Amino acid sequence: MSKIERYKETLRALHPADWETFLKRESELPGKRANLELAAAAADLGDRGLFERLAARSPENAPENSPEAFLVFCGVIGLGQAVARGDHSLTGHLRSFASDPRWRVREGVAMALQRVGLADMPLLLDVAENWLDGNLLELRAVAAGLCEPALLKDSSYVLRVLRILDGITRTLAETTDRKTEAFRVLKQALAYCWSVTVAAWPEGGKPFFERWARADDPDVRWIIRENLKKKRLANLDPGWVEGILRQVSRP
Structure with missing residues (x-):
């Protein structure tokens, strides 16, 4: 039995009024890593209220x-x-947490979006596209939520993700104030999201990636270099990776 299933057994045995006490006690916080398995079990069993x-x-x-x-x-x-x-009315409420000052809460939004995608990928893509008019933290949630290998099994979905990432990267490149926390975390997300998506569908992903590799923007070039360090790309096409790396390493 997995750790998540064991937590589910415990939660089922508890009175609902006692869940919060149990969740806090088993949270593993303060600490470096929250109890992700317990959070997953609670999400599986809980209700909207x-x-x-x-x-x-x-x-x-x-x-x-x-x-x-x-x-x-x-x-x-x-x-x-x-x-x-199926409670689609909650997407706006979920979006409000993407800009939360607590990084774990923001990460929770990305994980929440991935749950949506596992159940209904077209819905997740619609939600993501709707959030593209948002701030940098909302864009970070979109990128991190979409770029999960388990979600990128269909090339038609990957194409929409590539277009979304393309738009997000363009927004980052057009940002003038680059000293904010929001800019930093979006930049970090894009430093791995592109490699996940390109690896999911190389034929469609490479042209998008190559266009950004020709950019002069120093932060975009950093994003490209960081993605090229990921083993998923090195294993995909070492020669292509080496060629792109030479390109973005030039002054």
Whole structure:
């Protein structure tokens, strides 16, 4: 039995009123890694009411790296599960957490979006495209949510993801204030997202990637170089990787 299934057994045996106490106690926070398995179990078993209650805690009442912040993390992932079950009205509420000051909460949004995609990839793509008018943190959630290998099995889906990444990268390249936390985390996300998507469909992905490799923007060139370091690309086509790397390494 997996760790997630064991947590599910425990949660099923608990009275619903006792879930929050258990989640906080087993959160593994403060710490470097939150209890992802417990969060997954809670999202699988909970309902909309629970998720909204868990997610309602403010940064002041549930600061980063605290057991209370873990409740918010669980709630946000659960909101994605509720959308995956068909409650599409929650996508706007989920979007509001993409700009949360707590990085774990923001990561919860990406994980929530992946749950949506596993259930209904066309829906996730529609949501992602709807968020493209958002701020840099919202774009980061979109990129991280979409660029999961398990979601990129169909070339028609990958093509839409490539177009979304292309638009996000263009927004980053047009950003003038590059000293913000939002710019930094979006840049970091794009430093791996392109490699995931290109590896999923090389025939379609390479032309997009090659166009950005010709950019003069120093941050875009850094993103290209970081993606080229990923083994998934090196294993895909070593000669192609070496050629692109030479191109972006020129002054």
